[in-house]
Amino acid sequence: MINFVNPKYESLSDKEWIVTNGIGGYASCSLSGANTRRYHGLLVASLNPPTQRVLLVSKVEEKVVVNDQTFELSANQFQHAINPNGYQYLTNFERFPFPKTVYKNTNFSLSKTVFMVYEQNTTVVEYKNTGKxxxxxxxxxxLIHRDHHGNMRENQHTNFYTESQEGFLKTYAYFDANPLFTKHEGTFIGHPNWYKNFVYEKEQSRGLDPVEDTFKIGYVEIPLEAGQQTHLIFSTEESAMQTDGFNLKKTESDRYESLRQTDDCFLNDLLVSGDQFIVERKSTESHSIIAGYHWFTDWGRDSMIAMRGLCIDTGKQEVCKSILKTFLNYLDAGMLPNRFPDSPGDExxxxxxxxxxxxxxxxxxxxQTFKDDEFIKNAFDRLSEIIHFHKTQTRYDIHETPEGFIFGGQGIAQLTWMDARIGDFVVTPRHGCPVEIQALWYNALKTYQYFQQHLNLDNAEIDSVNNSLQRFETNFVPFFFNEKGYLNDVVLPTTSADDTLRCNQIYAVSLPFSVLNHGQQKQVLDVITEKLLTPFGLRTLETLHPDFKPTYGGDVWSRDMAYHQGTVWPFLISEYTEAYCKVYGLNPQSKAHIESLVGLLKNHFYNADCIGGVSEIFDGLAPQQGKGTIQQAWSVSALIRIMYMLQKS
Structure with a gap:
């Protein structure tokens, strides 16, 4: 719980919360009650799960009436003013199991709790009179009606025609639109009008259009005796109007409680947080993983990395199989999809x-976790297909070199995770043989060899794989381990080597199979510890490099120029801890070191930025405030992995 004394708008508006519904939809706002992002809203519905997200309910604003006195609890930012100033009544906020805000003064005490119904585009707002x-x-x-990436301004097309029926409202944003349903337990008074020029501070700082108009359809008046509760239910489904807020909350509370698997409160809260990313994908009728909220959908790379902590370490075998089967079914020319389309017609x-x-x-x-031989047997032919295409050639000139390395790159395509590009300008060009790709290729070959031997499978690729392993193990250190004591970032065999000091080399130590000996692993780890490690993750570039960007922010150009040029990424902290334990063992000293690394991220999780979430990135020089997405899948996954590692020790 966060308690407030003399709360300030600036501090409260920097803190946010988000709840999700398991199909890509969400509700989110700042603690001040003001929407500070275009993505903030009480109901962002996913119409083609987990994509096609539409913002339908911008916000609700409460007034408390006591003895003919009215107290406004909301807040909004306009160009020259904050109005109203309801944040002054905020006394505490707690995130788990649901975002709950308490407003209080000498005249009243009111709590407001928000949650969503799992696998429905339905948001419930609960009010309780906690006073005497x-x-x-x-x-x-x-209300509002737009893509969640956009902004809306007053227009003649959308008039939010509202029909008031027994206990609920039915609102059409425009003629022939799908209706929004609102269940209430009071008296509705229609007062339709546009409210103009709300300013979204976070969008302004990102160099995007920060101004929006919203439409007020009216208000609901509800009397509350001491201790009494009431609910507002917003939904795209009329059937939700027949449900009860108390029962919906009980169902969601039970579901959240089932996610809490351990005796460690922090790990339990991480598990609840991590569940936000696991969604149903309608087009494939399977599970998927949202890369980050608010603006990412599901990506191949992010899904693979994040599912290690979100699904494997948590024992969600059926979810793992569902995700893996989907990606394997869409294997093409030996490649997994990087991104499924947002719209049905896209490729x-x-x-x-x-x-x-x-x-x-x-x-x-x-x-290693589930001992599922049958699943691996069924997937093995697809793994053979991947090996074959990577050894010969597939898209973007991806192929194996005579040295046993994987080469990739063509035109302006950005193929690695350092993929920032502004128009035709490539920020971090890495065509050739990037170091983390070699570490992954080595692990792919070793894993293939392990499966073949463990399952005793006859396969024509195994001799070729063994040959690749022999060439790789002979050539990796001579080509990549430089005289400065760390690994080159990108190599063009027989041509050049980029010795820029980046975080990507951590994978050559952290992944299950390492081609480096113990001494080489220690050298790499020690350089990373000295030059790249921060309390919030690893820097993407050393601070002394001329391209290093100390801060991340500003317009699109400024942000993308800094994205992988020093910016700190917390998801890499689990790779660092894996590497650290390989080199030093998981003894009391190393455990204390790892716990100290987790400490500031734990404080970030509970008290800063997205309360109950982990940001995508931090500034490179002096990381403090979270940047990028407020809740990133692989960031949360990394902490889950670390906490399970510590727990097992």
Whole structure:
């Protein structure tokens, strides 16, 4: 719980919360009650799960009436003012199991809790009179109807025609639109009007259009005796109007409680947080993983990396199989999809060199955890197909070199995770043989060899794989281990080597199979510890490099120029801890070191930025405030992996 004394708008508006519904939809807002992002809203529905997300309910604004006095609890930012100033009544906020805000003064005490119904585009807002006097609340309802990436301004096309029926409202944003349903337990008074020029501070800081208009359809007035509760239910489904807020909350509370698997409160809260990313994908009728909220959908690379902590370590075998089967079914020319389309008519994208290789790491860890020989047997032919295409050639000139390395790159395509590109300008060009791709390729070959031997499978590729392993093990250190004591970032065999000091080399130590000996692993780890390690993750570039960007922010150009040029990524902290334990063992000293690394991220999780979430990135020089997405799948996954590692020790 976060307690507030003399709360300030600036501090509260920097903190956010998000709840999700398991199909890509969400509700999110700042703690101040003001929407500070275009993505903030009480109901962002996913109409083609987990994509096609549409913002339908912008917000509700509460007024408490006691003894003919009215207290406004909401807040909004306009160009020259904050109005109202309801945040002054905020006394505490707690995130688990649901976001709950308490407003209080000498006249009243009111709690507001928000949650979503699992696998429905339905948001429930619960109010409880926690004071000793009877009160009345007036709840203004502000609607919107747009893609969640956009902004809306007053227009003649959308008039939010509302029909008031027994206990609920039916609102059409425009003629022939699908209706929004609102269940209430009070009296609705229609007062349709546009409210203009809300300013979204976070969008302004990102160099995007920060101004929006929303439509107030009216307000609901509800009397509340001391201790009494009431619910507002917003939904795209009329059947939700027949449900009860108390029962919906009980169902969701029970579901969340079932996610809490351990005696460690922090790990339990991470498990609840991590569940937000696991979604149903309608087009494939399977599970998938949202890369990050608010703006990412599901990506191949992110899914492979994140599912290690979100699904394998948590024992969700059926979810793992569902995700893996989907990606294997869409294997094409030996490559997994990088991104499934947002719209039904769009093509699947295969522009990644690493997502496919991550599949082998995931399958190895899946098998180590679940001992599922049958699943591996059924997938083995697809693994052979991947090996074949990577050894010969597939998209983007991806192929094996005579040295046993994997080469990739063509035109302006960005194939590794360092994929920032602004128009035709490539920020981090890495055509050739990137170091983490070689680490992943080595693990793919070793995993393939392990499966073949463990399952005693006859396969024509195994002699070729053994030959590749021999060449790789002979050539990797001479080509990649430089005289400065760390690994080159990208090599063009017989041509050049880029010795830029980046975090990517951590994978040559952290992954299940390492080609480096113990001494070489220690050298690499020690350089990373000295030059790249921060309390929030690893820097993407050393601070002394001329291209290093100390801060991440500003417009699209400024942000993308800094994205992988020093910016700290917390998801890499689990790779660092894996490497650290390989080199030093998991003894009391190393355990204390790892726990100290987790400490600031734990504080970030509970008290900063997205409460109950982990940000995508942090500034490179002096990381403090979270940047990028407020809740990133592989960031949460990394902490789950570390906490399970510590627990097992």
């Amino acid at each position: 006097k009877p009160i009345a609340i007036k709840v203004d309802i502000f 699947i994208e295969y522009n990644t060199i690493d997502a496919t290789l991550w599949l082998f790491v995931v399958l190895y860890e899946y098998h």
